Amino acid sequence: xxxxxxxxxxxxxxxxxxxxNKINPERKMAFESLPPHMRENMTDEEIELFLYAKExxxxxxxxxxxxxxxx
Numbered sequence: 001x002x003x004x005x006x007x008x009x010x011x012x013x014x015x016x017x018x019x020x021n022k023i024n025p026e027r028k029m030a031f032e033s034l035p036p037h038m039r040e041n042m043t044d045e046e047i048e049l050f051l052y053a054k055e056x057x058x059x060x061x062x063x064x065x066x067x068x069x070x071x
Contacts, residue, residue, distance in 0.1 A: 027051050034067070 031039070031050055042050070049060055061068060 023051055034064075038064075 028051065031047070046060065046063070049056060053060075
């Protein structure tokens with residue numbers, strides 16, 4: 001009898017981030033265009049989310065609300 005193993009989705013970074021070897025040029029340009037004081041105040045996790053996350057958490061939208069335009 002074999003046991004079926006379920007994959008723990010919390011441990012799979014691909015669920016939340018894209019391939020870290022491939023930076024999206026538009027995201028890199030957006031990051032570089034942020035004012036220096038904002039970039040300097042970002043944590044390593046926030047930078048990673050900014051550059052690679054498929055979806056941002058609500059906290060990121062709040063942090064960058066002056067730079068995000070909605071339709």
